[in-house]
Amino acid sequence: MSGSVAAGAVPAVRVSGVRKAFPVKGGGETVALEEIDLTIERGEFISLIGPSGCGKSTLLRVVGDLVAPSAGSVEVNGKPAARARLDRDYGMVFQAPVLFDWRSVEANVRLPLEIQGVGGSERDARVREMLELVELGGFAKHYPHQLSGGMQQRVAIARALAFQPALLLMDEPFGALDEMTRERLNAEVLRVWARTGTTVIFVTHSIPEAVFLSTRVVVMSARPGRISDVIPIDLPQPRDEETRETDRYYELVTEVREALRAHHGPAAGSVASLERARAEGGIG
Amino acid sequence: MSAPPPGDAPFPPGVDVAEADDPTAAADVEARADALATGSDRGAEAVVGRWSSPGGRLLRTALALVAFFAVVAVLWEAFKWLAGDPWRLEGILGTSLSYEHFPPFRVLQATDLQLPHLWSIAEALAAPVQRSQETSLFTYLVGAAAYTLAEALIGFLLGSAIGIALASVFVHSRLAERALLPYVIASQTIPIVALAPIIVVSFGRGLTSVVIISTYLTFFPVTIAMVRGLRSPDPRALELMRSYAASRWAIYRKVRLPASIPYLFTALKIAAAASVVGAIIGEAPGGVKEGLGRALVNFNQQYITGPEKLWGTILVAALAGISFYVVVRIVEVLVLRDRGRQEA
Numbered sequence: 305m306s307g308s309v310a311a312g313a314v315p316a317v318r319v320s321g322v323r324k325a326f327p328v329k330g331g332g333e334t335v336a337l338e339e340i341d342l343t344i345e346r347g348e349f350i351s352l353i354g355p356s357g358c359g360k361s362t363l364l365r366v367v368g369d370l371v372a373p374s375a376g377s378v379e380v381n382g383k384p385a386a387r388a389r390l391d392r393d394y395g396m397v398f399q400a401p402v403l404f405d406w407r408s409v410e411a412n413v414r415l416p417l418e419i420q421g422v423g424g425s426e427r428d429a430r431v432r433e434m435l436e437l438v439e440l441g442g443f444a445k446h447y448p449h450q451l452s453g454g455m456q457q458r459v460a461i462a463r464a465l466a467f468q469p470a471l472l473l474m475d476e477p478f479g480a481l482d483e484m485t486r487e488r489l490n491a492e493v494l495r496v497w498a499r500t501g502t503t504v505i506f507v508t509h510s511i512p513e514a515v516f517l518s519t520r521v522v523v524m525s526a527r528p529g530r531i532s533d534v535i536p537i538d539l540p541q542p543r544d545e546e547t548r549e550t551d552r553y554y555e556l557v558t559e560v561r562e563a564l565r566a567h568h569g570p571a572a573g574s575v576a577s578l579e580r581a582r583a584e585g586g587i588g
Numbered sequence: 589m590s591a592p593p594p595g596d597a598p599f600p601p602g603v604d605v606a607e608a609d610d611p612t613a614a615a616d617v618e619a620r621a622d623a624l625a626t627g628s629d630r631g632a633e634a635v636v637g638r639w640s641s642p643g644g645r646l647l648r649t650a651l652a653l654v655a656f657f658a659v660v661a662v663l664w665e666a667f668k669w670l671a672g673d674p675w676r677l678e679g680i681l682g683t684s685l686s687y688e689h690f691p692p693f694r695v696l697q698a699t700d701l702q703l704p705h706l707w708s709i710a711e712a713l714a715a716p717v718q719r720s721q722e723t724s725l726f727t728y729l730v731g732a733a734a735y736t737l738a739e740a741l742i743g744f745l746l747g748s749a750i751g752i753a754l755a756s757v758f759v760h761s762r763l764a765e766r767a768l769l770p771y772v773i774a775s776q777t778i779p780i781v782a783l784a785p786i787i788v789v790s791f792g793r794g795l796t797s798v799v800i801i802s803t804y805l806t807f808f809p810v811t812i813a814m815v816r817g818l819r820s821p822d823p824r825a826l827e828l829m830r831s832y833a834a835s836r837w838a839i840y841r842k843v844r845l846p847a848s849i850p851y852l853f854t855a856l857k858i859a860a861a862a863s864v865v866g867a868i869i870g871e872a873p874g875g876v877k878e879g880l881g882r883a884l885v886n887f888n889q890q891y892i893t894g895p896e897k898l899w900g901t902i903l904v905a906a907l908a909g910i911s912f913y914v915v916v917r918i919v920e921v922l923v924l925r926d927r928g929r930q931e932a
């Protein structure tokens with residue numbers, strides 16, 4: 305899985321000239337995104353990284369047609385984003401699992417299929433397959449409150465994949481988990497990505513996470529949110545725990561950190577503190 | 589698993605802890621955390637399970653009610669012991685012994701006419717309603733309570749349905765909410781005792797008026813709670829539904845409605861009690877003879893000759909309201925049994 309596709313194929317995502325401004329009370333506006341151009345090939349794993357307020361979550365939402373851009377256009381698989389949403393091309397995973405506490409694990413994963421109108425044995429089979437994929441086959445009948453945070457997030461991933469979406473949008477899905485759980489889930493996401501061939505856009509505050517997962521890391525800067533750098537990650541696939549100990553991995557981590565620092569001064573180098581200092585409002 | 593020595597290669601922030609010799613160690617840790625999470629859930633169940641399981645929740649409700657009645661009974665008799673009328677018990681257990689009690693104080697509100705002894709009320713409940721009849725007062729009152737509860741149930745069901753419908757409209761239409769909500773609130777500022785005769789004049793004496801009054805008291809708490817409940821889902825849950833291209837109806841049915849159920853039950857418990865009050869209040873002007881309302885009016889008029897009868901009726905009316913409440917509570921616990929821990 306190299307992420308590059310034969311020239312001429314329709315890209316998974318094409319963002320051109322996107323600008324997003326939010327009106328501010330008392331007149332004026334806050335510009336969250338400015339001049340965003342980004343093309344993502346099918347099967348790529350793209351991380352969006354940047355300080356709080358750089359608009360990376362907004363960009364994710366614009367791509368997912370949850371927020372309309374003020375200018376510019378988004379095409380997904382050659383279709384406008386709104387069309388892609390209606391065609392159910394998206395899977396979404398948020399920082400919180402957002403599971404429904406009145407539904408069992410399997411019923412949570414089944415929800416998107418119920419809405420899509422997939423019925424009967426096909427639906428049940430798909431649910432079982434997705435739960436196996438995230439290694440929660442034995443927890444189908446459990447309720448969310450009986451699971452750990454990491455397990456809940458895996459249910460959310462299984463649910464996002466239930467449609468077999470062309471594009472998986474993940475908004476800091478592991479930001480609230482401890483480091484060890486996060487690393488384990490990173491490996492799991494890579495495995496799922498390799499098996500399903502889904503294109504992934506992944507918002508994160510963590511440099512190591514971005515480097516470990518991605519085929520390309522998109523570095524953003526704040527006020528207004530812009531893409532300041534795109535760093536290809538040429539670590540070989542498949543990646544595992546040993547990848548994290550290679551020299552190339554450290555070089556890339558350093559490269560991403562320097563790209564972040566270049567645009568935000570020395571303070572922005574400590575992304576770990578940024579992770580905690582998440583005071584994000586409408587922009588994120 | 590050891591932390592890397594300081595000054596080692598440029599470790600990315602935050603990963604040092606997990607940097608282990610064994611690549612599967614991290615996976616093991618999470619696996620263990622998972623096992624702990626489910627295990628401790630069961631462990632916790634053993635400690636607090638009695639209270640968090642459905643049976644435990646109901647037991648807690650039952651104990652709270654029993655404790656409440658016990659406290660009221662103790663206070664009641666303590667007040668009479670201190671400040672009531674003197675009394676005398678003769679021939680205890682067939683012996684010639686007798687016991688007399690002279691309360692140290694005298695307070696008008698504690699006299700036998702104002703506040704009969706609990707055993708006098710019990711005696712009155714066991715005695716025939718009228719000298720010529722066989723049915724006891726208790727049997728008569730239970731029949732009256734059943735009648736009133738039936739009226740209240742209709743009012744409760746209608747009121748809840750109206751409340752749910754109004755709230756569902758409000759949540760989907762700001763315009764409707766702004767146009768109608770002020771009237772919903774204003775409706776509750778009119779005293780029901782003032783409104784009841786007008787309703788009876790409009791709809792005639794009989795069951796219809798009683799049910800309308802009961803409905804009127806029920807729909808309000810349900811409306812308000814349901815508006816909150818239907819708005820309670822996490823905004824991200826709604827984004828998720830949007831990403832599924834879910835219709836408004838699907839969002840309502842799959843997310844808003846289930847999310848509102850805990851709120852609904854909070855309101856239904858209030859509404860259960862209110863519907864009984866509404867039915868009792870409506871019975872007098874409504875001219876319904878079979879219910880508790882008429883019994884209350886009758887025994888109120890006979891108070892001087894038999895205060896215990898009125899108190900007995902009040903007791904049965906309270907028990908009727910509580911039993912309705914308890915039924916709603918049982919349904920609540922059963923319906924919500926699979927959700928996480930939540931307040932009773």
